[in-house]
Amino acid sequence: MTHxxxxxxxxxxxxxxxxxxxxxRVVLASAGAGVGAVALAGCGSAQDAANTAVSSASDAAAGxxxxxxxxxxxxxxxxxxxxxxxxxxxxxASGEFKAFSAVCTHxxxxxxxxxxxxxxxxxxxxxxxxxxxxxxxxxASSPLPEKKVTVSGDGIxxx
Numbered sequence: 001m002t003h004x005x006x007x008x009x010x011x012x013x014x015x016x017x018x019x020x021x022x023x024x025r026v027v028l029a030s031a032g033a034g035v036g037a038v039a040l041a042g043c044g045s046a047q048d049a050a051n052t053a054v055s056s057a058s059d060a061a062a063g064x065x066x067x068x069x070x071x072x073x074x075x076x077x078x079x080x081x082x083x084x085x086x087x088x089x090x091x092x093a094s095g096e097f098k099a100f101s102a103v104c105t106h107x108x109x110x111x112x113x114x115x116x117x118x119x120x121x122x123x124x125x126x127x128x129x130x131x132x133x134x135x136x137x138x139x140a141s142s143p144l145p146e147k148k149v150t151v152s153g154d155g156i157x158x159x
Contacts, residue, residue: 069082069089069155069156069157069158070154070155070156071091071097071151071154071155071156072154074089074090074091074097074156075091076091076093076094077091077092077093077117077130078090078091078114078115078130079091079098079114079119079130080114081102081110081111081112081113081114081119082102083102083110085102086101086102086103086110087099087100087101087102087147087158088100088101088102088111088114088119088144089149089156089158090114090119090130090131092117092130092131097149097151097156098130098131098132098133098146098149099146099147099148099149099156099158100119100128100133100144100145100146100147101144101145101147102119102144103144104121104123104124104126104140104144105126105135105140105141105142105143105144106121106123106124106126106138106139106140106141107123107124109121109122109123109124111128111144114130117129117130118130118136118137119133119144121140124139124140125137125138125139126138126139126140128140128143128144129143132146133145133146147159
């Protein structure tokens with residue numbers, strides 16, 4: 001009869017410190033990079049893909065905020081700057097809404113605020129008319145580009 005105590009035992013192999021193994025982080029990062037490279041291979045350059053992703057994300061974010069503008073948030077005789085969307089919406093007279101690019105035509109700073117009938121750039125002091133976007137005070141020499149405003153119910157959308 002054989003007893004269990006008589007059977008030879010084998011110890012698990014000891015860790016061999018001389019064998020270099022990549023860390024879990026390196027393995028995961030390499031796998032992710034490989035998948036990304038394969039996905040991009042058929043769709044153009046990595047830069048094109050990155051530009052498309054950024055553009056799509058910013059378009060979606062801009063659309064969401066533009067559609068969410070409440071008429072009540074735009075003061076009569078004033079306006080509001082949506083810096084993330086590079087948009088300024090004004091209400092020169094009750095119920096009359098205007099929208100302009102919030103990028104100053106002088107050196108491309110985003111305008112800071114709307115006060116006293118003007119859209120104001122804090123970078124160099126340019127001021128633009130809240131009704132037309134025309135320059136009221138330089139150094140800017142070109143008006144702010146106007147955007148199309150659609151009023152529906154209590155909301156405003158800008159395209």
